[in-house]
Every structure is written in structure tokens, then in C-alpha cells.
Ligand SMILES: Nc1ncnc2c1ncn2[C@@H]1O[C@H](COP(=O)(O)OP(=O)(O)OP(=O)(O)O)[C@@H](O)[C@H]1O
């Protein structure tokens with residue numbers, strides 16, 4: 001059964017050209033899906049429409065047990081979001097707070113209003129946060145303020161925050177675009193580990209075609225808001241890369 | 256013609272136009288100064304020429320004497336009133352301003368209509384000068400320190416709302432987004448993302464507001480018959496310039512110390 005089903009998704013920011021045009025695909029539980037496409041092709045828009053940080057103009061998004069994401073309001077929407085992690089290119093951590101506090105933010109969606117406001121977490125939640133931080137090799141940085149971390153470490157905190165949500169899927173919007181190649185590889189390896197060992201679905205926007213091919217089982221290619229490629233990573237050949245990237249493809253063609 | 260040469264020409268035109276705007280702006284400023292000084296009969300040469308004379312005259316009349324020093328305890332007493340009033344009006348205004356800023360800022364506004372409303376109210380409040388507020392409340396509450404408090408409160412509230420909105424939009428966009436994605440509710444987002452990311456700047460703005468308010472409190476006191484402004488008015492009108500000047504020195508010392516204190520605090524928290 002599909003974990004995520006996107007049907008006829010369309011997004012107009014303004015009347016001229018749609019950022020997404022009639023996009024349909026579905027993702028099964030446990031898949032590693034990479035979304036590629038030239039700059040401005042709608043990758044970020046797609047990811048943010050899925051968890052409703054951006055409101056889609058038209059279409060249906062079915063996620064897990066939440067039903068149609070686009071129909072949810074208030075509490076229901078927040079509940080649906082708790083089961084759907086997200087990590088960002090710029091990490092989006094509260095830099096003045098500690099690593100541990102940032103990770104525990106992943107639990108907020110599950111908390112009552114007061115416990116959430118005052119940051120009161122249960123013993124299990126704290127244990128879970130410590131466990132996840134250890135998994136990501138951050139056990140020595142727990143009490144460090146986030147602005148004292150390197151980019152790669154910050155992104156690992158981002159992953160930890162998503163993991164304590166107990167999500168079935170994690171959305172990643174170019175998580176390695178601000179990192180050096182070494183840290184980028186570490187992050188990608190952790191995401192693969194999360195997918196393989198915890199069975200969490202990874203849905204990731206990438207700029208790097210080679211990285212997408214190396215890690216993803218399946219690739220979605222976008223061009224000007226249209227889904228122009230949807231298939232296993234092995235089927236992404238030079239011809240398909242040309243279709244996705246148009247004239248920019250020459251720099252990306254691999255021999 | 257190739258498109259790259261058209262583009263180059265367009266870029267050139269763009270840069271030249273920007274330069275033209277800058278020259279026009281500077282020229283305009285000079286012209287404006289000339290015209291306004293003409294209109295107000297202000298003459299730069301005479302103005303600057305009068306400076307030495309002013310210095311001599313003030314040295315003669317404004318150096319505090321023993322009698323002025325005798326009045327110091329009373330001045331300090333009134334000064335304390337003024338400082339407290341400034342702090343109180345700034346802090347109360349900050350509380351309201353924070354709520355309005357949350358409602359009005361692009362990052363956190365829960366609803367478009369209330370956002371416009373909050374921005375509108377703040378805009379009106381800060382565009383009425385503090386003196387006008389004082390006049391308005393004078394009619395209702397008469398000469399009292401409460402009138403002064405209200406006048407300071409309303410301008411501070413309007414200004415702080417705007418500063419806070421800018422701070423929120425600048426500092427907390429990314430963390431608000433992250434917590435929304437996690438499924439956090441609005442109050443949780445405010446408590447766990449907005450406040451931690453913006454607090455140092457918010458405090459810094461409040462400190463700035465206290466400084467500004469101590470300065471305006473003097474002026475407002477003149478009108479509302481309270482605090483330091485009131486006794487300044489008293490000394491001045493009874494031609495006791497030496498006491499008035501001691502008061503001015505006192506005000507300067509207090510304002511400077513507040514500035515030093517708040518700069519130190521600011522450096523600590525930022
Ligand atoms: N807030 C916005 N308002 C108006 N137009 C927008 C907005 N955000 C994105 N767009 C437009 O929508 C299109 C898709 O943008 P999007 O950010 O989804 O692309 P992307 O594939 O993520 O690009 P990149 O690889 O550069 O991150 C672009 O043409 C962009 O200009």
C-alpha cells in the first residue's frame with residue numbers, strides 16, 4: 001500500500017506559470033526517493049506542499065492514515081505533521097538553544113499545550129532523544145549550544161529532531177547543499193541508515209545527480225513544474241538527464 | 256544585434272540610472288537645506304558666528320552654584336520618578352507590543368485580517384508624537400504622572416510593535432517553519448521558537464526604548480507637570496538658570512549611565 005499518494009498536484013504562486021503542474025506519483029513505505037531537476041523546477045514547492053508549509057492550488061495528497069492532507073485543518077493538520085519529519089538546507093535550528101532542546105522540539109506535536117510551552121518532556125522522550133543523538137554520533141554535543149556546531153553536526157541535529165517524531169517518512173529539502181563533500185557523505189549515509197534500519201521512507205530533494213543515483217532507489221525528475229521522469233535509479237541515463245535538465249544537462253552527463 | 260550586447264547596454268543604462276538617482280538625491284538634499292534655511296531665516300554664517308558668544312554667556316549664567324547643589328536631593332527624587340516612569344511605560348508597552356507584533360508579523364500572523372488591524376493600530380500610535388499624546392491625555396486626566404505614563408506608553412507601544420515585528424520576521428522565519436513542520440501549535444511555536452530566537456534583540460529594543468523615554472519624559476513632564484520636566488520648568492521660569500543647568504547636567508548623566516548600562520547588558524545577552 002502506498003504511504004504517500006500525490007494526485008494532480010498543481011501550484012500557482014501567481015497567474016503566469018505554475019510552479020507545479022498536474023503532478024501525480026506515489027511512494028511506498030520504506031522507499032528512498034530522490035527528486036531532481038534544475039533550479040526553479042518546483043522541488044521545494046513540492047516538498048512544502050506535502051506537509052502544507054505551502055498551500056497547493058489543486059490536487060490531492062494522501063499521507064499514511066491522515067487522509068487528504070489538503071483537507072486537514074488546525075489540530076488534525078498538526079497531528080498529521082507529527083508523523084512526517086522534515087529536514088532543511090539551512091538546518092532551521094534554534095541556534096541559542098542546546099542540541100538536546102532542539103532535538104526535543106521534535107516531540108512538540110505530541111505534547112499538550114502547557115507542557116509544550118514550558119518545554120516539559122517525559123523521561124521516555126528524553127531517553128529517546130539521547131538514544132537518537134547517540135545513533136547520530138552526537139552524544140558528546142548534547143549540551144552544546146547549536147550555534148557552536150559545524151554545518152554537518154547541525155544537519156545531524158536536524159535529522160535527530162525529525163527522528164524523535166517517530167515519523168514514517170522524512171522530507172529533506174536539499175539537506176547537503178550547504179555542506180562540504182565529506183559532511184555531505186556522512187549525512188547521506190545516515191539517511192540511508194535511517195531508511196534501511198528503521199524502515200523510514202526518505203523523500204529528498206537533491207541538486208547532485210550522482211548523489212541521487214548512488215543513494216536513491218527511485219528518482220523523480222522535474223522540469224518547469226512537470227514530472228518528466230519517474231523510475232528506478234538505474235533507468236536514469238543520459239537521455240533522461242537531458243529531458244530533465246534541458247540545455248544544462250551537458251555539465252551533468254556522466255560517462 | 257546579438258542579445259548579449261543588448262543586455263550589456265541595458266545593464267549599463269541601469270547602472271547609469273542608479274548613479275543619476277544618487278546625484279539627484281544629494282543635490283536635492285543640498286537644495287532642500289538651502290531653501291529651508293532661507294524660509295526659516297536661519298543663516299549658517301551667523302549661526303556659527305554666534306557660538307563663541309553663547310559659550311561665554313552660558314559659562315557665566317549656567318554654572319551651578321551652592322544653592323543649586325542644595326536642591327540636588329529634590330532633583331534626584333524627581334529624577335527617580337522619571338526613570339521609573341520611563342521603565343514602567345517601556346516595559347508595559349513591550350508586553351502589548353509583543354502580542355501585536357505576533358499578530359502582525361508575516362512569519363507568525365495567525366490571520367490576515369487581524370494582522371492588518373494590528374499593524375494599523377501600531378502605525379497610528381507611533382505616528383502621533385509623544386507631545387500630542389500628552390496633550391490628549393491632559394484633557395482627560397489633567398496634570399498628573401499618569402498622563403505622562405500614558406503618553407510615553409502609547410508612542411513606545413507603536414514603535415516597539417514595529418521593531419518587534421521586524422525582529423521576528425528577520426530572526427525566526429526558519430525556526431517557526433521547522434516547528435510548524437513538526438506539528439507544534441501556535442503558542443508552542445511562540446514559546447519554543449520565536450521567543451528564544453528573538454529575545455536578545457527584543458530586550459535590546461526595550462532598553463533602547465527606556466533610553467528614549469527618559470529623554471522624552473523630561474519633555475512630557477513639562478506638559479504634564481510631573482517628574483524632572485516639571486521642576487525644570489519651575490527653575491527656568493523663575494530665572495534660576497543655575498539650578499536648571501544642574502538639572503540638565505543631571506539628566507545628561509542619567510541618560511548616559513542608562514546608555515552605558517544598556518550597552519553592557521546588550522553585549523552580555525547578544
Ligand atoms: N514564494 C514564492 N512566490 C512566488 N514564486 C515562487 C515562490 N517560491 C517559489 N516560486 C517560484 O516557483 C518556481 C519553483 O520554485 P522552487 O523553489 O519550488 O524550485 P526549486 O526546484 O526548489 O529550485 P532550487 O533548486 O533553486 O531550490 C520558481 O519559478 C520560483 O521562482
Ligand SMILES: [Mg+2]
Pocket residue numbers: 043044045174
Ligand atoms: Mg529548492
